[in-house]
Amino acid sequence: MSDTSSIDSAGYPVSGRNQVKRLHDRGFYDHDTVHALLDAAMLCHVSYVIDGQPFCTPTFFWREGRRLFWHGSSASRMLRNLAHGEPACLTVTHLDSLVLARSGFNHSADYRSVMAFGKARLVDDPVEKERALVMMVDRLYPQRTAGLRPATAQEIKATAVIAMDIEQASAKIRARGVADDEQDLALPIYAERIPVSMVLGQPEPCRRGVQGVERPAALSAYAAGRPLQDALSEASLTQRMMAAER
């Protein structure tokens, strides 16, 4: 392992910080792989440090180019501490299967994860912040903000937006299913892979309020029974195409 940064024009630079140390064949650094895994997720875990104590906070995020955004209350501990360019690590994990092998050692899981490193900063430019608050909703539900009750000044004030330019990132992927030692295959032991997936349930329309308001067609990506990651990837693509058309 080298700590010398190497630059790849189509990928993130690799150094000791983001290099996949174990099982190198599971590591990817190209933008396409990293960004696709990020765009298939809405939930991430962000790590940051306050007085030497690490915190790991679950939150929603979104990506624009090589920049990640997340938000929270202006009063939150995480956001107050990240406001001034503090180092952070944002991680996304897709769990794909449980792997039951013929030895304890080979029990495993299929997964796809991304660790992204950078310095988090508070978005305080009013134009950038307002745009981010729109994207926060429209990235998940394309075109939705245009049909909503507009944000109030108090709501905008109460919401803090954080941006982090990705300095380095790595993706780690296991997609092997059962991978026992060859000599264990002759043993009379049951082994299997159990797929797991985050699935959308039946939408539950709010029963309060105005009758006869139909579900917008733009929400069709969020169909019951569909994997959440597929809906998120589709919504992300739709949002990007619409942004490109404007």
Place this chain on the structure above:
Amino acid sequence: MSDTSSIDSAGYPVSGRNQVKRLHDRGFYDHDTVHALLDAAMLCHVSYVIDGQPFCTPTFFWREGRRLFWHGSSASRMLRNLAHGEPACLTVTHLDSLVLARSGFNHSADYRSVMAFGKARLVDDPVEKERALVMMVDRLYPQRTAGLRPATAQEIKATAVIAMDIEQASAKIRARGVADDEQDLALPIYAERIPVSMVLGQPEPCRRGVQGVERPAALSAYAAGRPLQDALSEASLTQRMMAAER
């Protein structure tokens, strides 16, 4: 907010580190709530610090009493750095729904999460380590280790086990669905809650190896279509009952 620790005999002590700062009604510190959310999960994200840089690593974990365990390669960056009692934060998040409201500000999600704080240490006592390696499998799949090819000395050496006694923890729960401002309910805007759940797929038996080896009855908790969290909670309970009987 006070930084003075307060002790509750049925819960974790609360201080500035683990107090739910925002929306206090979402915070819980009692053992029952915290432990149930931990036992319904296998995937966590662990935060730790190396030279001021936070890392957020996804990994599997399990709980025994107020102690959390996770494992990895003896060569991994995380485990080498946590070996000597370093502060860590282990977080578990269950995403339960997406919430589409009538304003951007009230867009949200239902979720249940736990943040657990403590000092991570390497388990190097051979007896404690061997027991942990059994639990690592049997906590997920009760009784499974007894039927597996035994671990080799090399495998045990290659696996590092980390333990962390929970010093403090908090659970944060939102289960409100759509929660719009009262005055927004009169607007002709569609709002809904979309449930999401991590669901088990159809098990895929390994096609290599000995024919006629049936799926053990002990794996019945892992049935296709079932939420993963239900299977994990059941397996955890089964494992505890069996341990109590011995």
